[in-house]
Amino acid sequence: MSKIGYIRVSTVDQNTDRQEIALSELGIQKIFSEKISGKSANRPQLKSMMEYIRDGDILYIESISRLARSTRDLLSIVQQLKDKKVDLVSLEENIDTATPQGRFVLTLFGALSELERESTLKRQREGIAAEHLKGKKFGRPMVERPKDRYKVIKL
Template sequence: MKIGYVRVSTLEQNTMRQEIAMEKLGVTELFIDKISGKNTDRPELKRLLNFVRKGDTVIVESISRFARNTKDLLELIEILKSKDVEFVSEKEKIDTTTPTGKFMLTIFGAVAELERDYILQRQREGIEIAKNEGKYKGRKRIEKSNLNTLLNKVRNGEITATKAINILKISKSTFYRRLNEQ
C-alpha cells in the first residue's frame, strides 16, 4: 500500500499542492499534519507510524515535510525499517531500499536541518533588529482586574496558587512571574 504524508507548518497554510502530488503518485491512504516539523510530536505522523504494515511504502513530497533534523529523520526511517516499510521522497528521488538511497537520505536530512537552523537564525536576527528599532516589544502583558487581589490572597495563605491560577485562567509561569514582580 502506498501511504502519503503531507505536512505544513501552520493551520493557515494550504496542503493542496502536496495532496495533488500524492494523488499523482498513486497514494491510497493520506495523513496530513498542520503543525511545525521541529520534532516528531505530530498527531498524524504518529497515526501513520501505527498504521503502516510490512510491505507498505511511505511517500512524502520532500524530506523537509517529514522531518526537520537529521536525528528525527533517521529515527523515523529506522521505525519504518523495523516494520519492513519503505520510504520514498519524491522531490529528492530517495528510495531507502538501496545503499545509495540511505546515504542520500542522510545528506538531505542534514540539509533540511541546516535550513531550519537558518530560518530560526533569521527569525532571531529580525526580532533583534525590531527590538532595537522599538517595533517589537514581545507578547502583550496579560492584565486581569482581580490579579492583585488574588496574588495577595496567595501570599496571605488564604487560597492556593493552583486555585488562583484556575480562577485567573493564566499559565503557571505567568502567575509566578507576576507574583515575583510584586
C-alpha cells in the same frame, strides 16, 4: 503492500494543495495530513501513520522537510520505518530506500548527523575545560550537612 502518503504544513494558515497534487498521481491508498510545526514532537497524524503502516508498505512524502525538521529526527523516523520493513520515497530529493542509492544517501545523512553530534560534544567539552581554567565551577553547590546526622548505634 499499500502506498501511504504523509503531508504536513507548519501552520493552519498554510494549505496542503501542493503536496496533495505531488502525491495524487501515485495511486496512494491512504494519506495522513496535518498542519503542525515539524519542531513539535507531538504530531498526531505522524504517530497515527507510524502505527498504521505495515511490512511491505511504501511511505511517500513530497519532501524530507515535510517528514522531519532535523537530521536526527529524520534518521529516527527512517529507522522506525526500516524496523517495520517499510520503504520511504521522497519525491523532491528523489530518494527511494528500496534502492541501494536511496539507502546510500540516507547513510550519508546518518554519518553527517553523527559527525555533527560529536563535534558539538567536543566543543562543549572544550568550552567546559576553558571555563574550569578560569576557575568557574559547574554543578550544584555543595551543601553543608551536620556531621551528627547519622549516628552509629552499637548494639
